[in-house]
Amino acid sequence: MPRxxxxxxxxxEGKARTLxxxxxxxxxxxxNITATLAQSPAALEGYLGLSGxxxxxxxGATLREQIALAVAGASGCGYCASAHTAIGxxxxxxxEELGANLRGTAREPRAQSALDFAxxxxxxxxxxxxxxxxxxxxxxxxxxxxxxxxxxxxxxxxTNYFNHVAGTDVDxxxxxxxxxxxx
Numbered sequence: 001m002p003r004x005x006x007x008x009x010x011x012x013e014g015k016a017r018t019l020x021x022x023x024x025x026x027x028x029x030x031x032n033i034t035a036t037l038a039q040s041p042a043a044l045e046g047y048l049g050l051s052g053x054x055x056x057x058x059x060g061a062t063l064r065e066q067i068a069l070a071v072a073g074a075s076g077c078g079y080c081a082s083a084h085t086a087i088g089x090x091x092x093x094x095x096e097e098l099g100a101n102l103r104g105t106a107r108e109p110r111a112q113s114a115l116d117f118a119x120x121x122x123x124x125x126x127x128x129x130x131x132x133x134x135x136x137x138x139x140x141x142x143x144x145x146x147x148x149x150x151x152x153x154x155x156x157x158x159t160n161y162f163n164h165v166a167g168t169d170v171d172x173x174x175x176x177x178x179x180x181x182x183x
Contacts, residue, residue: 005039006035007036031171032171033079033083036166036168054151065091067114068152069102074119075122075157076177077159077177078177079168079172080159081175085172086172102177109139117136
């Protein structure tokens with residue numbers, strides 16, 4: 001049961017309505033997370049802006065979804081795990097890889113390095129070691145890509161934490177979430 005209620009897109013007004021209409025037009029639906037974030041049009045606009053900016057960055061959609069899944073698994077966010085599993089399928093990830101990503105692993109070594117770094121950022125609250133940074137560089141990530149990994153982690157922690165607070169109803173096919181790595 002939601003602890004912060006979503007706004008009915010048909011009843012939304014002003015900036016919230018404009019943003020929710022744009023979400024619906026782009027995705028053909030209004031996910032509960034966006035309808036709930038619409039309680040604060042500023043928060044929804046910030047989320048959409050960062051999402052759009054990162055979509056135009058140097059990390060591909062597949063790796064962004066893998067990072068989102070690893071962060072959702074680390075945070076125990078059922079909403080994001082379910083949403084990013086569905087989105088991950090749409091960008092070509094198979095069920096085995098999706099489940100592995102939720103547990104912080106990946107088949108491809110470069111993707112594994114990105115997930116290891118992303119989870120180090122989460123678990124160490126950004127205070128990664130020089131060795132963590134060197135490992136991701138050794139995997140071929142440049143400073144711009146490392147910056148985008150951190151930005152993707154931050155975006156996903158925002159949505160994970162928001163869903164925990166809000167109790168957002170899952171409106172994607174639900175997936176089982178591993179025990180959170182964080183307490």
